[in-house]
Amino acid sequence: MSYINVENLSKRFVRRGQLTEALSEVNLEIEQGSFVSFIGPSGCGKSTLLRIIGGLMGAEEGGITVGSRSPSEMQSDKQFGFVPQSPALFPWRTVLQNMNIPFEVNRKSTTDLSDAKGDPIELLHSVGLGDFMHAYPKELSGGMKQRVGIARAFASGAPILLMDEPFSALDEITRELLMHQLMKIWEQHKKTVIFVTHNIQEAVYLSDKVVIMSSRPGRITSEVHIDLPRPRVESVIESPEFYNYVGQLRELLRERW
Numbered sequence: 001m002s003y004i005n006v007e008n009l010s011k012r013f014v015r016r017g018q019l020t021e022a023l024s025e026v027n028l029e030i031e032q033g034s035f036v037s038f039i040g041p042s043g044c045g046k047s048t049l050l051r052i053i054g055g056l057m058g059a060e061e062g063g064i065t066v067g068s069r070s071p072s073e074m075q076s077d078k079q080f081g082f083v084p085q086s087p088a089l090f091p092w093r094t095v096l097q098n099m100n101i102p103f104e105v106n107r108k109s110t111t112d113l114s115d116a117k118g119d120p121i122e123l124l125h126s127v128g129l130g131d132f133m134h135a136y137p138k139e140l141s142g143g144m145k146q147r148v149g150i151a152r153a154f155a156s157g158a159p160i161l162l163m164d165e166p167f168s169a170l171d172e173i174t175r176e177l178l179m180h181q182l183m184k185i186w187e188q189h190k191k192t193v194i195f196v197t198h199n200i201q202e203a204v205y206l207s208d209k210v211v212i213m214s215s216r217p218g219r220i221t222s223e224v225h226i227d228l229p230r231p232r233v234e235s236v237i238e239s240p241e242f243y244n245y246v247g248q249l250r251e252l253l254r255e256r257w
């Protein structure tokens with residue numbers, strides 16, 4: 001049995017009398033400590049699946065276990081860290097003070113920081129924000145704010161991180177830089193990460209497994225295991241194996257778009 005198990009999951013929404021079959025008969029297994037991406041056309045249910053796994057939403061049919069427990073139990077036990085498209089940062093707090101939010105939410109004092117899995121100061125250095133620890137959010141670019149969000153998730157101690165298109169609002173160069181920084185941190189901490197993206201290269205570079213979804217109804221159409229060496233070095237992007245995976249995913253997505 002895997003760490004995260006999704007069995008025959010279906011989810012429907014009814015809005016203004018109209019039914020949307022957001023997910024239909026989804027089956028998925030995710031290994032502990034692996035990096036898994038969801039990719040697929042807009043509206044195919046990627047965020048919905050992520051939210052259900054994270055215990056933020058229920059489903060009509062099917063079951064999910066996360067480490068043999070229910071998502072809502074795991075959620076109330078603070079076992080999930082969320083990284084959305086733009087991180088929620090308190091404007092009146094410095095970067096380092098914003099890093100402490102998960103500990104305060106978990107009702108731990110900031111002195112507990114040393115017990116957490118990731119050291120906030122070290123993590124800020126890893127994402128290139130060593131010189132900005134005492135800056136305020138308004139002094140940061142969008143990419144820098146997103147780096148705080150990622151570093152904060154790794155510092156939180158949550159073993160499972162759910163990332164919903166964290167790089168989608170960034171320019172191409174910043175996106176690539178953050179992708180490499182995320183990979184470096186992940187290689188050190190090996191948390192279980194589920195990452196929603198529209199970007200094929202990003203999915204191949206980061207993932208152990210890419211889950212391809214199609215819409216109406218949202219379902220999983222294929223899974224591709226990415227057997228590129230780890231730790232993933234930046235130059236892997238230029239290798240023929242990388243291009244082969246990108247081509248394979250593009251083909252599978254084109255069939256289902």
Ligand SMILES: Nc1ncnc2c1ncn2[C@@H]1O[C@H](COP(=O)(O)OP(=O)(O)OP(=O)(O)O)[C@@H](O)[C@H]1O
Nearest residue numbers: 013014015020022041042043044045046047048049
């Ligand atoms: N709260 C909601 N109420 C009604 N319908 C919803 C709700 N949330 C999602 N949906 C619908 O469910 C479907 C799946 O939405 P979801 O956001 O999961 O897709 P997605 O693949 O993440 O899309 P995108 O890539 O555009 O972010 C869509 O048709 C959406 O309109």
